[in-house]
Amino acid sequence: MTAPLVAIDGREVRRRLDAEAEVVVVGSGPAGATVAAELARRGVRVVVVEEGHQARPGALAASGVRAMASLYRDMGTSLAFGNVSMPYLQGCAVGGTSVINGAISWRLPPEILAEWSAADPALGEALHPDAIDAHQARLEHRLHVHPTEASIAGAKNLLLARGADALGVAHRPIRRNVDGCVGAGRCLQGCPHGHKLSMDLSLLPDAVAGGARIFSGMRVDRVVIERGRARGVTGVTAGGARFDVRAGVAVVLAASAIQTPCLLRRSGLRHGPVGEGLSAHPGVSVTGRFAEPVRSWQGATQGHEVTGYRGEGLKLEALGFDLSILASRVPGVGADFARRLAELDRYAVWGAALRAAGRGRVRPGPTRPLVTYSITPDDVRKARRAVRVLGDALLAAGALEVYPGIAGFAPVVRDRATMARFEVEGSLVASDYAMSMTHLFGTARMGSDPARSVVRPDFRHHSTAGLYVADSSVFPSNLGVNPQIAIMALAARCAERVVN
Ligand SMILES: Cc1cc2nc3c(=O)[nH]c(=O)nc-3n(C[C@H](O)[C@H](O)[C@H](O)COP(=O)(O)OP(=O)(O)OC[C@H]3O[C@@H](n4cnc5c(N)ncnc54)[C@H](O)[C@@H]3O)c2cc1C
Ligand code: SF4
Incomplete structure (x- = not known):
């Protein structure tokens, strides 16, 4: 019989809990x-402490709004x-x-690794491309990464291919970590069929099979440090009790580029640029x-991408939303809005991720992190170019009309000449662009200079023994591509260092 994924569910822990392991992963x-x-896999006794709960595929909501509320x-x-x-x-769940x-699923682009090691040659050795590639190949195999099949792509993805062909720009089916995907279009709400190989359905069961224990519903407040060494973590369970998990060998922070710097600062570790240098892909x-x-x-939720603008720092993707989110993308008021809502099945939404130069900062706040982030004038120009190209691709694919959604410009555009005008006349005011961020980096940067970085090239904290950071906080910059495989490859490298 296989062990349950979660060893202790914090919702059921109402009295103080003490536990211990060789390595505690947050x-x-x-x-x-x-x-x-x-x-x-290497026989280390591990406890993973996770604030979120386990998501059960059969119980996941189709509504994007309800999924946001729970996951x-x-x-x-x-x-x-x-x-x-x-x-x-x-996300806040077992599997993050x-x-x-x-x-x-994209590999870490070699040119980004080259940029990092040019800026700090110690990284060239620590993150040697051969070692990173070997991890990526193994992860891709485990996560069944492969190109989206045309049979399950659906119209929004096939139309993007048509639009890109008309523009004469490189494009391809997206490589995804799915197994048996039926194109149910609900990845962003959690796959109801369990076909997406998210961590709760892949590497976490692998960890548990190797003897790791997962504690869910437990929020870590801080790292316990004694005589300059990380000795464990302490926090509160969803049931309202305090908990302590002692770590005999190491504490590894993997709480994301927002929560990891907050944990460091709350633990009194303010050395170096901790919480500075937040970068992203708006x-x-x-x-x-x-x-x-x-x-x-x-x-497929996101099954096709345009790669031909990557040199400009733009990556275009088809997006897949349920009705509750899609309705918010439709313009108009009153009868006009009602008419458009009635045609909701005719709409496609495509997005572009920008490799922005903007930077921000993260600090712990009273109830949630305080995050600031500003984009540069060049980033705004990139956003303007992205809106033009997206609108152009939609029209080239046969859209009757597109909605750029940028203040001061035509709300409805029906021809490519007007879309081209947008690139000249469109606003260069940052706040006129409705943007969001899903890829976050750089708030506990890796480097050899303790004044300019938070962890060493071997992922160890510069000033605290037995403390490691494994998530994208350590990335010296953003990537220009979707980061999960790169994050996993570096985390695998971090695990090697912990064992060594
Ligand atoms: C909507 C959306 C779509 C995306 N699509 C893609 C995609 O298609 N491909 C791709 O490559 N990337 C995608 N990303 C980004 C990618 O998922 C993230 O970059 C990646 O998951 C980050 O991994 P992580 O382990 O650093 O952090 P996370 O995955 O965020 O995991 C961190 C975990 O730590 C837990 N945690 C935080 N603080 C504490 C605490 N104090 N105590 C205990 N637990 C804590 C959190 O609850 C969370 O579960 C997407 C992101 C979003 C939001
Ligand atoms: S598109 Fe996503 S949600 Fe739908 S079946 Fe495939 S993996 Fe699951």
Whole structure:
């Protein structure tokens, strides 16, 4: 009989709990799950402490709004403040954000690794491309990463291919970590069939099979440090009790680029640029209305991408929303809005992720992290270009009209010449662009200089023994591509260092 995924559910813990392990991992997303699986495979006794709960595929809601309420941090209302107020989305569940992500799987681009090692040669050795590639190949195999099949892509993805062909720009089916996907279009609400190989259905069961224990519904408040060494973590269970987990060998933080720096600061570890340098991929999207049904909620949630603008720092993807979210993308009021709502099956929404130069900062707040983030004038120009290209691709694919959704410009565009004008006349005011962030990096940067980084090239904290950071907080920059495989590859490297 296989062991249950969760060893202790914090909702049921109402009295003080004490536990111990060799290594305590905080967070069970791609970073934490990978560290746990790698360590358990090598015979290390691991406890994973996760604030969220286990999501059961059969019980997941189809409604995007309801999924946000149960599986997203802050019910999907996390907001970064800056020259544009920008929502940032994160999962809070056993499996972390992988439970509600789009399953898009990209390797860490070699040119990014080269950038990192040019800036700090010690990283070239620590993150040697051959070692990273070996981890990525193994992870891709385990997570069944493969291109989206045309048979389950659905209209929104096939239309993006048509639009990209018309523009003469490179595109391809998205490689995703799914097994037996039937194109139910609900990855962002959690796959109801269990076909997305999120961490709760892949590396966490591997970790448990190797002897790891997962504690869910337990929020870590701080790392316990004694005589300069991390000795464990302490926090509170969803049942309202205090808990302590002692770590004989190490504590590994994998709580994400937002929560990890907060944990460090709450633990009194303020050395180096902890919480500084937040970088991201802000995203913009454009909606188009077609004559024929698109049924945007059907087919692979995100099954096709345009790669031809990556040199400009833009990556275009088809997006898949259920009706509750899709309705918010339709313009108009009153009878006009009602008419458009009645045609909701005709709409497609495509988005672009920007490799932005903007930077931000994270600090612990009284109830949730305080996050600031501002984009640069160049980023706004990129956003403007992205909106133009998205609108152009939709029209080239046959959309009757598109809705750029940018203040001061035509709300409805029906021809490509007007869309081209947008790139010249469209607003360059950051706050005119409705953006959101799903990929976050850089708040506990890795590097050899303790004044300019928080962890060493071997993932160890510069000033505290036995403390490691494994998530994308350590990334020196953003990537320009979807990060989960890169995060897992670095986390696997971190696990090697913990064992060494
Ligand atoms: C809607 C959406 C779609 C996305 N789609 C894709 C995609 O298709 N492909 C891709 O590559 N990337 C995608 N991403 C991004 C990707 O999922 C994340 O980059 C990745 O999951 C980050 O991994 P992580 O382990 O660092 O953090 P997370 O996955 O966020 O996991 C961190 C975990 O730590 C837990 N935690 C935090 N603080 C504490 C605490 N104090 N105590 C205990 N537990 C704590 C959290 O609850 C969470 O479960 C998407 C993100 C979003 C929001
Ligand atoms: S597209 Fe649907 S079936 Fe496929 S993995 Fe996502 S939610 Fe599951």
